[in-house]
Amino acid sequence: VSRFEGVTMAPPDPILGVSEAFRVDTNDLKLNLGVGAYRTEELQPYVLNVVKKAEKLMLERGENKEYLPIEGLAAFNKVTAELLFGADNSVIQEGRVATIQGLSGTGSLRLAAAFIQRYFPDAKALISSPTWGNHKNIFNDARVPWSEYRYYDPRTVGLDFDGMVADIKAAPDGSFVLLHGCAHNPTGIDPTPEQWEKIADVIQEKNHIPFFDVAYQGFASGSLDADAYSVRLFVKRGFELLVAQSYSKNLGLYAERIGAINVVCSSSDAGTRVKSQLKRLARPMYSNPPVHGARIVANVVGDPILFNEWKQEMELMAGRIKNVRQRLYENLSQKDKSGKDWSFVLKQIGMFSYTGLHKAQSDHMTDKWHIYMTKDGRISLAGLSLSKCEYLADAIIDSFH
Numbered sequence: 325v326s327r328f329e330g331v332t333m334a335p336p337d338p339i340l341g342v343s344e345a346f347r348v349d350t351n352d353l354k355l356n357l358g359v360g361a362y363r364t365e366e367l368q369p370y371v372l373n374v375v376k377k378a379e380k381l382m383l384e385r386g387e388n389k390e391y392l393p394i395e396g397l398a399a400f401n402k403v404t405a406e407l408l409f410g411a412d413n414s415v416i417q418e419g420r421v422a423t424i425q426g427l428s429g430t431g432s433l434r435l436a437a438a439f440i441q442r443y444f445p446d447a448k449a450l451i452s453s454p455t456w457g458n459h460k461n462i463f464n465d466a467r468v469p470w471s472e473y474r475y476y477d478p479r480t481v482g483l484d485f486d487g488m489v490a491d492i493k494a495a496p497d498g499s500f501v502l503l504h505g506c507a508h509n510p511t512g513i514d515p516t517p518e519q520w521e522k523i524a525d526v527i528q529e530k531n532h533i534p535f536f537d538v539a540y541q542g543f544a545s546g547s548l549d550a551d552a553y554s555v556r557l558f559v560k561r562g563f564e565l566l567v568a569q570s571y572s573k574n575l576g577l578y579a580e581r582i583g584a585i586n587v588v589c590s591s592s593d594a595g596t597r598v599k600s601q602l603k604r605l606a607r608p609m610y611s612n613p614p615v616h617g618a619r620i621v622a623n624v625v626g627d628p629i630l631f632n633e634w635k636q637e638m639e640l641m642a643g644r645i646k647n648v649r650q651r652l653y654e655n656l657s658q659k660d661k662s663g664k665d666w667s668f669v670l671k672q673i674g675m676f677s678y679t680g681l682h683k684a685q686s687d688h689m690t691d692k693w694h695i696y697m698t699k700d701g702r703i704s705l706a707g708l709s710l711s712k713c714e715y716l717a718d719a720i721i722d723s724f725h
């Protein structure tokens with residue numbers, strides 16, 4: 325008898341499954357506003373110029389393919405922590421950050437979750453409602469129990485700040501609070517600096533541990549430093565914390581799977597021990613990470629000319645998305661006669677717009693207009709061009725009838 329006969333069919337992934345459905349659609353009006361992947365105005369994937377230049381340098385150098393150490397490429401680990409915290413930050417100077425190169429943001433989150441499960445088996449993770457869909461999968465598979473804190477307020481299409489603070493306060497002491505460093509996915513709504521201070525207060529009061537997910541540094545506002553504000557605020561306040569990083573969006577290295585997990589500890593000695601245990605978890609998981617993406621990041625950040633060009637390209641990408649936001653807002657507010665306030669489209673930041681559309685509406689957008697988006701009403705503006713904004717606005721308005 326077949327041993328695998330009993331294996332049932334898994335449902336498509338709520339986000340990546342949308343791209344699969346888009347691919348098989350033959351209608352040339354189709355628009356993929358699902359996965360958070362940047363496209364140019366011509367709706368083509370974009371390989372940054374600095375990436376091409378770095379790869380040319382690497383090819384000329386003729387580097388080998390030897391295994392990396394379990395913790396990854398040392399040059400990458402150095403620059404990734406400096407980018408995140410600032411090279412002059414005391415946690416860097418005092419050697420209090422344990423950095424491990426991860427398999428992009430997802431792999432870094434998963435390694436951190438495995439560490440939490442092993443060393444804090446009674447702790448819970450607190451995740452925002454809504455949050456990036458894969459956060460729940462990662463904690464479930466790492467066997468870390470989680471609960472949600474209120475985040476999105478459909479009435480104001482803004483942050484339910486009081487609900488967020490109340491839920492973080494109500495959670496058991498010592499919980500791991502998963503926070504989006506910038507460009508909250510899927511809402512695009514970030515706390516203000518004052519609100520971050522109060523969030524830090526309640527986390528400190530409860531002895532919770534901040535766990536930042538930073539998948540869009542430099543990509544949300546165009547500035548690496550501005551997008552690291554929340555992380556650097558918490559570091560300045562003296563927290564021990566975890567930060568997962570990704571270079572999928574800001575350097576366009578999606579398929580290279582390059583990211584990192586950083587653990588800020590109270591002493592460099594603790595950092596050394598934490599790093600050793602993260603390595604021990606990584607070895608049986610994937611043994612050691614891929615070298616190519618790590619070398620690209622190290623080469624781009626390590627060369628002042630390439631680094632500056634990268635910053636310009638990030639501003640360009642963030643700028644294009646801001647232009648698309650503005651155009652979509654204009655089309656919606658001009659065309660929609662219902663008097664609905666669409667200004668939330670302008671207030672949200674990052675690559676997503678959380679439209680508040682219901683599942684039936686997003687299904688309608690797909691069935692009638694061949695527009696692909698996630699069922700929670702999120703649209704990736706990175707997949708939208710200025711010339712397609714009117715079409716999208718027509719489809720959104722039509723979905724209310």
Ligand SMILES: Cc1ncc(COP(=O)(O)O)c(CN[C@](O)(C(=O)O)[C@@H](O)C(=O)O)c1O
Pocket residue numbers: 339340358359360361427428429430431456458504509537539569570571572578583
């Ligand atoms: C908040 C957040 N954290 C981590 C990741 C992981 O990204 P990676 O593993 O490539 O570093 C994403 C990407 N999320 C998506 O952009 C998205 O929400 O569409 C998409 O890449 C995905 O994997 O779902 C994210 O939005």
